[in-house]
Amino acid sequence: MDFGYSEEQLMIQDVARRIAREKIAPAAEHFDRTGEFPLENIQLLGENGLMGIEVPTEYGGAGMDPIAYVLAMIEIAAGDAAHSTIMSVNNSLFCNGILTHGTEEQKQKYVRAIAEGAEIGAFALTEPQSGSDATAMKCRATRQADGTYLINGKKSWITSGPVAKYFVLFAMTDPDKAARGITAFLVDGDRAGLHRGKTEPKLGIRASATCEIEFADYVAQPEEVLGEEGHGFKIAMGVLDAGRIGIASQAIGIGRAAYDATLAYVRERKAFGQPIGAFQMTQAKIADMKCKLDAALLLTLRAAWKKGRGERFTTEAAVAKLTASEAAMWIAHQAVQIHAGMGYSKEMPIERYFRDAKITEIYEGTSEIQRLVIARHETGLR
Ligand code: CAA
Numbered sequence: 001m002d003f004g005y006s007e008e009q010l011m012i013q014d015v016a017r018r019i020a021r022e023k024i025a026p027a028a029e030h031f032d033r034t035g036e037f038p039l040e041n042i043q044l045l046g047e048n049g050l051m052g053i054e055v056p057t058e059y060g061g062a063g064m065d066p067i068a069y070v071l072a073m074i075e076i077a078a079g080d081a082a083h084s085t086i087m088s089v090n091n092s093l094f095c096n097g098i099l100t101h102g103t104e105e106q107k108q109k110y111v112r113a114i115a116e117g118a119e120i121g122a123f124a125l126t127e128p129q130s131g132s133d134a135t136a137m138k139c140r141a142t143r144q145a146d147g148t149y150l151i152n153g154k155k156s157w158i159t160s161g162p163v164a165k166y167f168v169l170f171a172m173t174d175p176d177k178a179a180r181g182i183t184a185f186l187v188d189g190d191r192a193g194l195h196r197g198k199t200e201p202k203l204g205i206r207a208s209a210t211c212e213i214e215f216a217d218y219v220a221q222p223e224e225v226l227g228e229e230g231h232g233f234k235i236a237m238g239v240l241d242a243g244r245i246g247i248a249s250q251a252i253g254i255g256r257a258a259y260d261a262t263l264a265y266v267r268e269r270k271a272f273g274q275p276i277g278a279f280q281m282t283q284a285k286i287a288d289m290k291c292k293l294d295a296a297l298l299l300t301l302r303a304a305w306k307k308g309r310g311e312r313f314t315t316e317a318a319v320a321k322l323t324a325s326e327a328a329m330w331i332a333h334q335a336v337q338i339h340a341g342m343g344y345s346k347e348m349p350i351e352r353y354f355r356d357a358k359i360t361e362i363y364e365g366t367s368e369i370q371r372l373v374i375a376r377h378e379t380g381l382r
Helices: 006-033 037-048 066-079 081-101 103-117 175-181 234-266 278-307 313-341 349-361 367-377
Strands: 123-124 138-142 148-159 166-172 182-188 192-199 209-219
Touching: 006 037, 006 081, 006 349, 037 081, 037 123, 037 175, 066 081, 066 234, 066 278, 081 148, 081 166, 081 182, 103 138, 103 166, 103 209, 103 278, 123 148, 123 182, 148 166, 148 182, 166 192, 166 209, 166 234, 166 313, 175 182, 175 234, 182 209, 209 349, 234 278, 234 313, 234 349, 278 313
Parallel strands: 123 166
Antiparallel strands: 138 148, 148 209, 166 182, 192 209
16 A cells, blocks of 8 residues: 555645635635635636646547546645536536446547536536436426427426536436436537526525526537437436545635644634643544545545545445535534634624535535445445
């Protein structure tokens, strides 16, 4: 076992850390307050290979491995969680599925545009009535006599929905077959029949734009099907396995930012004649924060390592996401408590870490869904 990183992994970590410190962290408060989409920063991340880290260089990406992705995501999330949300959707949910299931033409067209940062991608699975129970979707794609598909229905909570050029969309082609009746499509945000709803106001990750997307007689061409008809659910689940490594990394980044700020604060802030970090009650919290962060990182690296070996990593990704997201929420909670009034104030980023951490327990499979995935694997029962 080797706990060291390769030169290439350290290089992308360094690039991400530099951009996060110089461009992202200083602007995080502005983007959180205004909810403005950070387009220039996202383009900068794309120019530096961070929008297609695992995408081979022939499709415009950085050609690196899943460990490199974890390291870069942590740095960007530590700078600002909303930026890392946009980055994770482009990398994991958009590029990943097309690289695995797409044709050569699809990879050249869709993956290249997103990996180079020229366009933004989105993933449209959730609907107003179906979140965790993804097979309950109602969005319909009906095959016409000429081979095209007519798509009608609504998708909700679509990250980057207001600005995305391309979407990986999941729709029912055969409702009688439930999970096996779902097909994945590559959809163009500028084509007639796709309507974007209002941007959702959110508790955290406020600069990552989220909206509902409505399809009304949207026409998809046969060559815009991703993989085979009826294979959409398995594509979605495989993509989400990879996505969960990204969200675990995001959670670690948020948790680390809250931890670092807390470490600095407990050394400096005095009460009853000494730094508050000298009190055992504070020290116990610091120790628990450190253990949770280290455990989350090691579990996330394990899932990424298994992905890099080409092995199934569903359970490892669920373990990593569950552990990391609950660690981030707990650490952010303790960070607010230790900072007390200053933790509750908008003058420090601590309350933002607290708001941002919460989403990691919800999207790309709630903590309850991660427990279900893990327990089904362990018990063999369902
Ligand atoms: N990889 C490959 N195949 C998989 C799979 C995986 N990880 N998980 C399930 N499958 C396959 C199964 O083997 C099964 O195949 P067969 O039909 O051949 O047997 C098929 O898919 C159906 O599987 P299940 O019977 O287990 O399906 P289920 O209906 O019980 O659902 C679930 C399982 C784990 C609950 C799943 O629905 C799930 O993960 N739900 C959560 C959805 C989710 O994460 N949504 C997030 C939205 S996207 C988002 O948040 C993005 C964003 O904005 C940032």
